[in-house]
Amino acid sequence: LKTSSTVNLISGFFVISPQKSAKMRLRLAGAVLLSAAAYYVYLPLPSGVSEPWKLMLLDALFRSFMQASDVAHTLGVCHRVHLLNRIVSWVEEIEARSCTAVHVADSTLGGVPTRVFQPKGGKQLKRGVIYFHGGGWVLGSGRMRSYDLLCRKMAEELDSVIMSVDYRLAPEAVFPDQYHDALAASRAFLSAQVLERYSIDPERVCVSGDSAGGNLAAAVAQELSSDDSLTAKFKVQALIYPVLQALDFYTPSYQQNRAVPILYRPVMARFWLQYLGADMSLEPLLLANNHSSLDQPAISGSTRSKLDWTALLPAERKKHFRPVVKETGSPGVMGKVPQLMDVRAAPLLAEQGVLGRTPKAYVMTCEFDVLRDDGLMYVRRLQSAGVAVTSDHYEDGFHGCMVFAYLPMMSSVGQRSMNNYIHWLDQNL
Numbered sequence: 001l002k003t004s005s006t007v008n009l010i011s012g013f014f015v016i017s018p019q020k021s022a023k024m025r026l027r028l029a030g031a032v033l034l035s036a037a038a039y040y041v042y043l044p045l046p047s048g049v050s051e052p053w054k055l056m057l058l059d060a061l062f063r064s065f066m067q068a069s070d071v072a073h074t075l076g077v078c079h080r081v082h083l084l085n086r087i088v089s090w091v092e093e094i095e096a097r098s099c100t101a102v103h104v105a106d107s108t109l110g111g112v113p114t115r116v117f118q119p120k121g122g123k124q125l126k127r128g129v130i131y132f133h134g135g136g137w138v139l140g141s142g143r144m145r146s147y148d149l150l151c152r153k154m155a156e157e158l159d160s161v162i163m164s165v166d167y168r169l170a171p172e173a174v175f176p177d178q179y180h181d182a183l184a185a186s187r188a189f190l191s192a193q194v195l196e197r198y199s200i201d202p203e204r205v206c207v208s209g210d211s212a213g214g215n216l217a218a219a220v221a222q223e224l225s226s227d228d229s230l231t232a233k234f235k236v237q238a239l240i241y242p243v244l245q246a247l248d249f250y251t252p253s254y255q256q257n258r259a260v261p262i263l264y265r266p267v268m269a270r271f272w273l274q275y276l277g278a279d280m281s282l283e284p285l286l287l288a289n290n291h292s293s294l295d296q297p298a299i300s301g302s303t304r305s306k307l308d309w310t311a312l313l314p315a316e317r318k319k320h321f322r323p324v325v326k327e328t329g330s331p332g333v334m335g336k337v338p339q340l341m342d343v344r345a346a347p348l349l350a351e352q353g354v355l356g357r358t359p360k361a362y363v364m365t366c367e368f369d370v371l372r373d374d375g376l377m378y379v380r381r382l383q384s385a386g387v388a389v390t391s392d393h394y395e396d397g398f399h400g401c402m403v404f405a406y407l408p409m410m411s412s413v414g415q416r417s418m419n420n421y422i423h424w425l426d427q428n429l
């Protein structure tokens with residue numbers, strides 16, 4: 001009797017009743033999971049970045065997608081990019097659905113799939129914007145919720161027709177496919193036939209895009225402004241944190257923001273290699289600036305001056321950073337990947353004369369973005385070429401913020417920048 005009551009006492013005290021123990025275990029598991037999640041999400045961020053916790057959450061989301069894709073890739077289930085794209089489209093893609101103010105339909109432009117947003121009311125003759133989404137030439141789609149919402153808002157607030165182009169993506173398509181798609185869609189957009197069909201004013205058309213889409217927009221603007229066969233020309237170009245060069249991975253912004261989400265420095269190098277159809281094993285070489293060492297005969301002094309940030313950036317962006325220019329590097333690489341020097345891939349390398357013919361520009365840059373200096377150097381070079389430029393810099397901005405103005409972690413700098421972008425278009429288009 002004594003033993004049994006002792007056992008009872010002990011079980012009452014330590015072992016606990018089955019229900020109680022289940023609850024405790026749940027709580028313990030919850031606490032472990034929470035701290036694991038906090039550990040996974042937490043990231044030391046530079047002070048000054050807008051709403052750091054939201055950026056951390058966004059980053060954790062991206063990282064988990066990337067890691068899931070890496071696991072699938074390693075297990076041989078599928079290519080990491082395909083899984084990543086599938087996850088993104090599953091989470092993000094939405095049907096073309098019209099609303100009271102905007103008619104939305106999926107169509108094609110010059111043979112390239114395109115989502116078209118047409119305001120229902122408003123003026124007879126509309127303004128027009130062709131838009132290229134971001135995603136490192138590898139990811140994304142104009143059918144994603146974030147881009148759909150952006151274009152819908154633009155169509156409504158600007159009373160403009162917006163055409164969001166789904167150019168082909170890597171690894172299936174590599175440079176110059178993406179560029180050719182962007183160009184073909186833009187030529188079709190500027191044709192009398194399309195402008196008439198959508199009631200677009202040929203005098204008020206814009207080319208725009210963010211990140212890799214900003215790269216395509218800048219490249220297309222250069223090509224088409226020098227093409228005299230076109231009857232309609234772009235009135236403005238609006239580039240949102242564009243990527244414009246692949247020769248210097250040590251600009252002050254690459255150095256300062258190498259570990260700032262969501263566009264980490266090595267991720268950008270990988271995007272470049274995938275876009276250019278180059279061997280992915282070249283990543284460390286690129287990250288060492290070995291491809292732009294002084295012993296590369298293919299890179300002339302004049303080319304170097306086009307991205308010489310020591311001359312092109314204002315002092316407040318150069319800060320304490322030093323250029324990284326190797327005396328000797330990996331000389332064979334320019335022969336293997338000559339696309340690194342192709343101005344259609346790297347619009348910052350354009351000649352002054354070409355830049356001077358491009359339309360009035362809006363360039364958005366973010367302080368916490370490896371691509372900040374690509375954009376700021378382009379601003380400076382466009383200005384020197386005589387182009388009117390609005391340089392819209394966000395001291396608390398991070399790469400991608402404008403498009404993340406809608407996600408659950410709706411960002412304040414995202415909304416601010418989106419409103420300013422649309423306002424600029426309203427005033428200048």
Ligand SMILES: *[C@@H]1O[C@H](CO)[C@@H](O)[C@H](O)[C@H]1NC(C)=O
Binds near residue numbers: 284285288328
């Ligand atoms: C960069 O170039 C140097 C000099 O040729 C070489 O020693 C080094 O291994 C290269 N680094 C990479 C990552 O290729």
